[in-house]
Amino acid sequence: xxxxxxxxxxxxxxxxxxxxxxxxxxxxxxxxxxxxxxxxxxxxxxxxxxxxxxxxxxxxxxxxxxxxxxxxxxxxxxxxxxxxxxxxxxxxxxxxxxxxxxxxxxxxxxxxxxxxxxxxxxxxxxxxxxxxxxxxxxxxxxxxxxxxxxxxxxxxxxxxxxxxxxxxxxxxxxxxxxxxxxxxxxxxxxxxxxxxxxxxxxxxxxxxxxxxxxxxxxxxxxxxxxxxxxxxxxxxxxxxxxxxxxxxxxxxxxxxxxxxxxxxxxxxxxxxxxxxxxxxxxxxxxxxxxxxxxxxxxxxx
Numbered sequence: 001x002x003x004x005x006x007x008x009x010x011x012x013x014x015x016x017x018x019x020x021x022x023x024x025x026x027x028x029x030x031x032x033x034x035x036x037x038x039x040x041x042x043x044x045x046x047x048x049x050x051x052x053x054x055x056x057x058x059x060x061x062x063x064x065x066x067x068x069x070x071x072x073x074x075x076x077x078x079x080x081x082x083x084x085x086x087x088x089x090x091x092x093x094x095x096x097x098x099x100x101x102x103x104x105x106x107x108x109x110x111x112x113x114x115x116x117x118x119x120x121x122x123x124x125x126x127x128x129x130x131x132x133x134x135x136x137x138x139x140x141x142x143x144x145x146x147x148x149x150x151x152x153x154x155x156x157x158x159x160x161x162x163x164x165x166x167x168x169x170x171x172x173x174x175x176x177x178x179x180x181x182x183x184x185x186x187x188x189x190x191x192x193x194x195x196x197x198x199x200x201x202x203x204x205x206x207x208x209x210x211x212x213x214x215x216x217x218x219x220x221x222x223x224x225x226x227x228x229x230x231x232x233x234x235x236x237x238x239x240x241x242x243x244x245x246x247x248x249x250x251x252x253x254x255x256x257x258x259x260x261x262x263x264x265x266x267x268x269x270x271x272x273x274x275x276x277x278x279x280x281x282x283x284x285x286x287x288x289x290x291x292x293x294x295x296x297x298x299x300x301x
Contacts, residue, residue, distance in 0.1 A: 001026045001149075001203045003226065005297040006042035008267035010210075010232050010246075011064050013037055017295055019064035020268060022228070023048055024205055026149055027130045032056045032072075033147060033207050039068035040075055046296060051081055054128070058089030059209035060144035061096065070100040077108045084111040088125055088135075090143050091116040119143045122220055130154075136220050138211035140245045146209050148220065151202035162195045203301060206261075210268065212242065213251040218258035226301050227261040230268035231279055231292075249279040253286035263301070264290040 002025040007018030019036025023043070030052040032039070043050045050072065058066055066089075076085070087093060094114045101108055115125060117135050125133045125147075136146040155177045162168065166184070168176075176182055182190045206221050208229040221227060229252035233241045241248050249266055256264035264287050269276055276292035283290035 001151075001205055001226070002298065002300045003205060003228075004046060004048060005265075005267065005293045005295060006039055006046070007036050007295055008269060008293050008297075009064075010230075010268045010270050012271060014271055016274075017269065017271075018042055019067070020059075020209070021068065022207070023053070024149060026203075026205070027151065029054055029128055029131055031133075031149070034059055034065040034209065035067075035069040035072060036064045037067040040072045042295065043072075051076065051079060053085070054083075055086040055088060055126075057133075057147050057207075058087065058093055059138075059146065059207070060140060060142050061090050061092055062142065062210065065209070066093070066096070069097060070104060073097070073101060073108070073112070074105050076110065077105050081110040084113050086113045086115060086126075088115045089117060090119075090145075117143075117145045119145065134220075136206075136208070136217065138209060138217070139214060140210045140212070144210055146211070146217075147207045148204065148224070149206075150204040153202055154199040156196040156199050158196055159194070162190075166190070205301075208252075208255070210245070211247060212245040213247050214255075215258075218255050221255070221259035221261065223260055223262075225262040226265065226299065227256050227259065227263070228265050228267060228293075229255055231266035231283065232268050232270050234273075234279055234282055249282040249290075249292075250286055253283035253290055256283075256287040256290065261287075262289070263299075265297075265299070266290060266292045 004023045006021035009017035018038040020034040021036050021039040022033045024031045032053045119137045123135045132150045134148040138144040158173050203225045206224045206227045231249040231252045232246035235248045235250045280292035
């Protein structure tokens with residue numbers, strides 16, 4: 001998996017940070033997560049082929065997460081995109097964007113499909129070949145969801161040496177991959193370690209957008225490889241965070257620790273922080289493997 005941060009500021013763009021948007025490439029599939037103002041400029045600046053984007057995931061209907069969407073759709077149409085684009089978001093995403101498409105993209109060249117999020121419980125949104133995408137309801141001033149992208153377990157590879165040694169047929173190979181035992185001519189079960197190579201561990205990515213601190217959200221994130229969690233404020237502004245239903249860097253780190261995440265990245269910073277080193281340091285006190293992101297930040301995991 002590869003993640004690129006297009007924007008990591010809260011509420012408004014600044015001279016150094018754009019509003020929320022990021023691109024996740026998972027097993028060759030390109031996903032755009034949130035689409036704040038300036039997203040398509042960032043895509044071009046960072047040399048990301050926006051025509052490869054298969055789905056856009058909008059966490060909630062606040063402007064800093066959606067104002068860039070109509071411009072991106074318009075550009076895709078101008079470039080004669082033909083493949084359908086899936087928009088995943090709150091039910092009012094369609095009522096917001098459809099009139100804008102009609103107004104500014106009256107001859108749009110591709111189909112726009114919609115998936116309405118639900119906010120009462122987690123939901124598997126889609127399973128694209130080897131990727132499972134799940135929504136995670138959060139707590140903000142409007143209906144909001146985070147997203148969890150998980151690779152599906154890979155089939156084990158049958159060892160070539162075992163194929164030749166035991167004269168395995170295609171049916172045998174399929175059976176072994178499905179976990180069934182294999183017996184030799186004397187009726188003894190052949191050790192599985194002699195037949196297959198262990199599959200590589202699966203990877204996962206979680207995007208926890210704008211939310212008040214949720215002590216139990218880690219249960220949905222158990223063992224996640226990479227966790228992005230909003231960290232709008234430092235702990236000295238925890239009352240403001242609670243009032244605005246946002247999180248602090250310390251709270252983000254608490255979630256990462258409870259989830260046993262591989263790595264935590266922080267974003268959605270208040271414009272009051274020109275430098276995010278202090279937010280990073282605050283998180284590292286709880287969860288050492290924490291990093292404050294920046295526009296253009298890229299990580300392969």
